[in-house]
Amino acid sequence: MQAPKLPPSPPSPSLARANSNSSRIRANIRGRLNIIPPDPPSISTSTPSPTTPKLKLSKGSAQLNRWSRARTLRSGRRLERSKNQDATTITSPSPSRSPPSGVVMIVSDETTESSEEDDVISPPGGKVIYMVSDGTGWTLEHAVNASLGQFEHCLVDRACAVNTHLFSGIDNFERVVGILKQAAKVGALLLYTLADPSMAESTQQACKLWGVPAVNILRPTTVAIASHLGVEPSGIPRSERNIPLSEEYFRRIEAIDFTIKQDDGALPQHLHRADIVLVGVSRTGKTPLSIYLAQKGYKVANVPIVMGVNLPRALFDMDHQEKVFGLTINPMVLHTIRKARAKTLGFDNEMKSTYSDMDHVRQELEHAGKIYARNPAWPIIEMTGKAIEETAAVIVRIYHDKKHKCSMPSISKRY
Structure with a gap:
């Protein structure tokens, strides 16, 4: 004997409001700014021949040699890689439509010939991390530097370069969109500290539309402190707060x-x-x-x-x-x-x-x-x-x- 099927329970009011807010933000982003997500980047990896020896990770190198190689990387010079390393090519996505007028672009558009800014923002080798802050970017930069210290074996021993770019003083969403467009082109990771909740939420939704991996660095800490104090955060960027000199x-x-x-x-x-x-x-x-x-x-x-x-x-x-x-x-x-x-x-x-x-x-x-x-x-x-x-x-x-x-x-x- 089969048990009778129960009718589905109606969604809770809070869940319905959350879905409504999320849908409204997506519609606002797509409608107001006319954002069309780019095609996902095509990644082609050449398969090494069976006779190609696998490159093992060097775990123990002399400390002085590691400092020397680290200084070489920081100075901008490239270390020669082994010819047996796997070659990976990443084709940048091309949005089907250009952004609307009025959007502040941090980098020149792809229709423009490669410029000096383009060379800085989208380097030819290594991984890319974009850092977006509505203030000085001090917190974000130090958090990234501390995290990169955990990957010294990759950054130094294997010469796996990581290129970081800090965008500070980003106080409107249109500028964020310009940065996102470039991040999608180069396959960058986006890390941001935006105090305005609506701007932070819009950035997160836009990153999903463009397929850009993103992390809000401040949110976990802010949410935890708000819960501990029992007070909602103001959501006002530091640059807009009239803080007297202490x-x-x-x-x-x-x-x-x-x-x-x-x-x-x-x-x-x-x-x-x-x-x-x-x-x-x-x-x-x-x-x-x-x-x-x-x-x-x-x-x-x-x-x-x-x-x-x-x-x-x-x-x-x-x-x-x-x-x-x-x-x-x-x-x-x-x-x-x-x-x-x-x-x-x-x-x-x-x-x-x-x-x-x-x-x-x-x-x-x-x-x-x-x-x-x-x-x-x-x-x-x-x-x-x-x-x-x-x-x-x-x-x-x-x-x-x-x-x-x-x-x-x-x-x-x-x-």
Whole structure:
């Protein structure tokens, strides 16, 4: 005996409203802007012959070689690939109709001959990531850089280039459409931070129509905070908010001014006013690290360690010796950096021997190590292979840990 079929339950009002809103957005995008999705990109991959050996991923290469290859990629030069690699060609989609008048195009249309802008936006090799922001793009750019760090084995060892392009200050949907058209042509991934909910939703729907993979970077965090606070977000871009200059802003300006004046051991009588003091031999990154920390609001002074020159007495007379940080680095790396620096400055061979000679480099680092040993309150920071941001994060964490002396060190702020 078969059970009687039940009539389908009517859709809930919330689901019906959601479907209605989604349909209205699609109709608005297609009708108002007359968007016609392009044909999907045709991807043809040549199949290697059976005799072609498979290229295995290189898991272990010398660290210095990886840095060298990374610098080569960042400088814009292309590394030669193996001839046995698979060849993949991507044919760009061509929209059947051009966008309506009034749409601001970021790149010249495909009917125009290849221009300088087209070479920048659609490079011939590698994957492409487009970043769209209604503000400065700082959040988006740093999020992408942090994520790309997880693919170093591909970016460096295999020379798999990734080309990122940041579009900041995008404050209307017409400009987004122009970017989407180019993204569809080059097969780019679109990452965006748009505070306006309607603009963000329209962008997501347009990406679906054009077949462009897209991710709203801010949405998960914003939704989670809204749920936690029980308050809806304003949806107003930062550029449109009248935010008065805060005390933190003026503190940062004061910190930058102080740090510039205290560079390279200048004005030692003011060392006690610094929040952080950096000491180390030449080319260990004292100045760039000082400027980066100053932009975070910390007053930083840096003092060079030079053989035959005594450190200023004021450095040892400060009450809080724990705010002094000693910088050290691998001798081979420092030797390479100094050789490049000497070449840039045009030093002759005699001057090079006293600055970038390997024995002299080792002696300077040993001299600095003895000074650090006599001052155990100074934390020692290893600079080898670390970015300025990484080192700054370590210093700030230690600084706050020693300042607040808490069991769980953290960098705390109140909004």
